[in-house]
Amino acid sequence: RIRRGSIKCRYDIRRFSSVFLSIYNSLVPSEDEINKQKQLLMSLKKLVKKEWPDADLHLYGSCANSFGVSNSDIDICLAIDDSETTKADILLRLADILQLNGFQNVQALTRARVPIVKLMDPVFSISCDICVNNLLAVVNTKLLRDYAQIDERLRQLAFLVKHWAKSREVNEAYQGTLSSYAYVLMCIHFLQQCKPSILPCLQEMKATYAVTVEGKNCAFFDKVKELRNFGFSNKEDVSELLWGFFNYWAYQHDYTNNVISVRTGSIIRKHAKNWTKRIGNDRHLICIEDPFEISHDLGRVVDKYSIWILREEFERAASILQDYRDPCTELFKRY
Ligand code: GTP
Numbered sequence: 001r002i003r004r005g006s007i008k009c010r011y012d013i014r015r016f017s018s019v020f021l022s023i024y025n026s027l028v029p030s031e032d033e034i035n036k037q038k039q040l041l042m043s044l045k046k047l048v049k050k051e052w053p054d055a056d057l058h059l060y061g062s063c064a065n066s067f068g069v070s071n072s073d074i075d076i077c078l079a080i081d082d083s084e085t086t087k088a089d090i091l092l093r094l095a096d097i098l099q100l101n102g103f104q105n106v107q108a109l110t111r112a113r114v115p116i117v118k119l120m121d122p123v124f125s126i127s128c129d130i131c132v133n134n135l136l137a138v139v140n141t142k143l144l145r146d147y148a149q150i151d152e153r154l155r156q157l158a159f160l161v162k163h164w165a166k167s168r169e170v171n172e173a174y175q176g177t178l179s180s181y182a183y184v185l186m187c188i189h190f191l192q193q194c195k196p197s198i199l200p201c202l203q204e205m206k207a208t209y210a211v212t213v214e215g216k217n218c219a220f221f222d223k224v225k226e227l228r229n230f231g232f233s234n235k236e237d238v239s240e241l242l243w244g245f246f247n248y249w250a251y252q253h254d255y256t257n258n259v260i261s262v263r264t265g266s267i268i269r270k271h272a273k274n275w276t277k278r279i280g281n282d283r284h285l286i287c288i289e290d291p292f293e294i295s296h297d298l299g300r301v302v303d304k305y306s307i308w309i310l311r312e313e314f315e316r317a318a319s320i321l322q323d324y325r326d327p328c329t330e331l332f333k334r335y
């Protein structure tokens with residue numbers, strides 16, 4: 001297939017910026033919702049400390065990385081130093097405690113890829129997943145949150161991309177499409193590589209934050225308040241960036257040879273990572289390097305069918321933004 005994108009939209013895409021911004025604003029969770037999440041975390045912390053005084057709970061995922069839309073589930077990590085008890089036993093004990101304290105729909109999924117306890121809070125009806133010692137996820141949550149503070153256009157772009165992905169049903173990693181986490185990394189990469197760039201590469205800068213998690217050195221510049229003017233010379237707004245994002249993934253990305261890497265702020269060749277052929281279930285048809293677990297390709301879930309679904313959806317989105325007189329409704333039309 002010959003793929004070619006246009007370099008220009010038929011209509012002035014900026015005309016739609018206010019509509020895209022109002023969609024974005026409607027997705028942002030309210031103060032009230034965030035306070036409820038905090039209260040839930042506090043009451044869970046109390047229960048955990050009673051049982052395990054040295055343990056702690058950390059929010060991670062979209063409720064803490066600032067890319068969470070309203071009414072999302074919340075992800076919590078139990079950090080516990082107990083080499084004697086298995087994760088499964090810790091989760092089963094936690095499930096008992098939660099049930100005894102009135103939480104609803106408590107379920108321990110001890111055999112999942114990431115074992116968790118699921119629960120529903122009876123006061124606020126917030127659903128919540130708790131995992132054990134998944135501390136890399138806590139660190140990548142901080143990295144994403146720090147990127148979001150540099151330029152508000154990242155959050156605007158990522159919310160719209162996530163909303164698009166959910167509406168078009170391409171946000172389901174267990175069905176061969178991509179996780180929300182993967183989409184946010186794709187947005188960060190896009191804003192790092194655009195010219196002039198809107199985001200820097202925090203992991204290539206002098207580290208002001210460093211932790212070692214599971215033997216991995218996680219270090220990056222986190223004094224992001226100092227970077228507030230970084231993207232100043234790029235004047236593109238949310239609608240231009242949204243079109244640019246889809247155009248990039250529809251026509252400009254080299255799926256055969258390239259890996260996107262937020263860690264280096266650029267592209268790496270598949271050859272250099274040995275991601276050229278299928279090993280087991282990992283096919284590497286779209287390659288998104290995890291910023292800390294660098295042997296981890298977030299595109300590994302994509303198979304030979306879903307890659308075409310994804311690419312068709314990127315092309316559809318790009319052409320809607322390019323050609324439609326009123327792209328806003330069409331773009332997010334339910335699949
Ligand atoms: P939504 O729940 O869709 O709003 O987004 P989310 O960012 O919370 O995504 P999700 O619940 O799928 O993942 C929770 C967190 O797990 C992510 O934000 C990452 O911090 C972490 N994570 C680490 N590795 C992976 C991975 O391979 N896949 C996914 N999905 N998450 C990962």
Ligand code: MG
Nearest residue numbers: 061062073075
């Ligand atoms: Mg989540």
